[in-house]
Amino acid sequence: MTAASQFRPDQLALIEAARAARERAHAPYSRFRVGAALLGADGRVHAGCNVENASYGLCNCAERGAFFNAIAAGARAGDFIRLAVIGATPGPIAPCGACRQVMHELGGPGLEVLLANLDGAVAVTTAGALLPGAFDPAALGAAGARGAPGDAATGAGADAPAARRD
Numbered sequence: 715m716t717a718a719s720q721f722r723p724d725q726l727a728l729i730e731a732a733r734a735a736r737e738r739a740h741a742p743y744s745r746f747r748v749g750a751a752l753l754g755a756d757g758r759v760h761a762g763c764n765v766e767n768a769s770y771g772l773c774n775c776a777e778r779g780a781f782f783n784a785i786a787a788g789a790r791a792g793d794f795i796r797l798a799v800i801g802a803t804p805g806p807i808a809p810c811g812a813c814r815q816v817m818h819e820l821g822g823p824g825l826e827v828l829l830a831n832l833d834g835a836v837a838v839t840t841a842g843a844l845l846p847g848a849f850d851p852a853a854l855g856a857a858g859a860r861g862a863p864g865d866a867a868t869g870a871g872a873d874a875p876a877a878r879r880d
């Protein structure tokens with residue numbers, strides 16, 4: 715863990731974007747607000763915040779929100795540089811397992827991840843380090859990962875996982 719002051723301006727800017735996203739969280743049940751900001755290779759920043767629901771199982775985390783917003787905005791799997799996440803935790807926030815899996819697949823194992831808290835603590839890690847032994851889309855094989863040959867909706871090139879960029 716390191717003090718935020720020791721980071722580069724571009725890293726601090728992404729943490730600040732995550733902090734701003736956190737202000738927009740919808741967390742009336744846990745009252746635990748989380749923000750995320752994802753920097754794409756094209757320089758765009760995609761924000762995410764947790765969004766909760768009275769049907770608790772439908773709650774969505776900030777990290778997955780950032781990735782899903784990015785994909786909906788036209789970013790592609792593997793074309794991300796850095797993710798920042800922030801929450802009101804004693805030390806740097808620890809993403810949940812589901813978010814680690816999504817980070818690993820859409821960001822790739824080398825994605826830089828900045829985990830912050832509101833007091834200026836930051837941990838620098840990678841999506842790969844956060845999920846050793848991750849489930850790999852390659853395990854699904856050709857039929858599972860890319861759809862049956864000739865399948866227009868899921869065929870080759872339509873939605874290749876990060877490990878097989880378009």
Ligand SMILES: O=c1ccn([C@H]2C[C@H](O)[C@@H](CO)O2)c(=O)[nH]1
Pocket residue numbers: 741744746747748763764765766773774775776777807808809810813
């Ligand atoms: O890394 C995390 C951890 C938790 N949450 C959310 C999920 C839920 O809305 C609330 C409490 O778990 O915080 C996130 O968004 N990201």
